[in-house]
Amino acid sequence: EKRRDIVILHRCVYRTLQIASEAGNLFSFVPEIYLNDIYLNTFTALNVYYPTEDSGINREIAGDFVQFIANHMQDTRIVNSDVRDNMTQCLSAFCFYSGSLRALESMREYNRTVLIRALLTPYANRPWAMTNLILVRFWKGCGFGFRYSQSYPSKFLQSLRKDRVQDSSPSMKYQQEIGRYLTSHSDDAIGFLNSLLGQLNWAFSEFMGLLKDLTPTKSRYMPTIEHRQMKICSTCFDVTVSLLRTIEMTICVAPTVILDRHSNTSEMLLIRLLQLLGQIINRLAAKTYVL
Numbered sequence: 001e002k003r004r005d006i007v008i009l010h011r012c013v014y015r016t017l018q019i020a021s022e023a024g025n026l027f028s029f030v031p032e033i034y035l036n037d038i039y040l041n042t043f044t045a046l047n048v049y050y051p052t053e054d055s056g057i058n059r060e061i062a063g064d065f066v067q068f069i070a071n072h073m074q075d076t077r078i079v080n081s082d083v084r085d086n087m088t089q090c091l092s093a094f095c096f097y098s099g100s101l102r103a104l105e106s107m108r109e110y111n112r113t114v115l116i117r118a119l120l121t122p123y124a125n126r127p128w129a130m131t132n133l134i135l136v137r138f139w140k141g142c143g144f145g146f147r148y149s150q151s152y153p154s155k156f157l158q159s160l161r162k163d164r165v166q167d168s169s170p171s172m173k174y175q176q177e178i179g180r181y182l183t184s185h186s187d188d189a190i191g192f193l194n195s196l197l198g199q200l201n202w203a204f205s206e207f208m209g210l211l212k213d214l215t216p217t218k219s220r221y222m223p224t225i226e227h228r229q230m231k232i233c234s235t236c237f238d239v240t241v242s243l244l245r246t247i248e249m250t251i252c253v254a255p256t257v258i259l260d261r262h263s264n265t266s267e268m269l270l271i272r273l274l275q276l277l278g279q280i281i282n283r284l285a286a287k288t289y290v291l
Helices: 002-022 024-029 032-049 056-072 081-094 098-105 109-119 129-139 155-159 172-184 186-214 227-253 264-285
Strands: none
Touching (some): 056 109, 098 109, 098 172, 186 227
């Protein structure tokens, strides 16, 4: 009965938002509680407590949800940036599971193109961490070092709850469509890769600076480490790795972005990428790990 009530409320709010969106600029006047609190929270409740695979109704709701979010991630009629951030965060959590990722792949081609365009917007003057996680999710299982065809031997990982350790399940469809989009929109591809390299340089520099503060040296004993410092350092490391994975995917699905011999911009991007990778290797391979 509770599930039925949530489904009814969710569908009612969805129809309201859909009609308001079709009304043009009037969509800007929809109270935020309908989208930010009711629509997103009811979907999260259905997704957590009643998984997508359990019901045809839930699969239909999931399909409507991903299409609505994909069409409105960069909608300027949503004035509050926090609402758009919550939409992106909800989508990133949703596509973490392989069954949910298939719902994203089953969208119409137009909706997939809109989503890809929103995801590949340059990482400048906007929150990009959750967006980057979605791109990493599309690539997870295809990059260097992934062992998606083998089970992990670690007893610790095997002891975790099943929903905490997900098998790698890359989205080949989105990889192909991202590659086609980057290849056919060279200006967007250059701007996106430039922003990735800039954010990677920042994230890695922050990580090395924090790591230096946490490492003992000859002139000082082991410093007092606060939990907050460790958490920030760990976050910078995770961000660095995820950015490297996104760059890896970008280069693999659209190699012409940096390998076009007739483009000066491609050559500059390739030089910048090699310099940045060389800097990372040199810093990590140093005897003291921090320079």
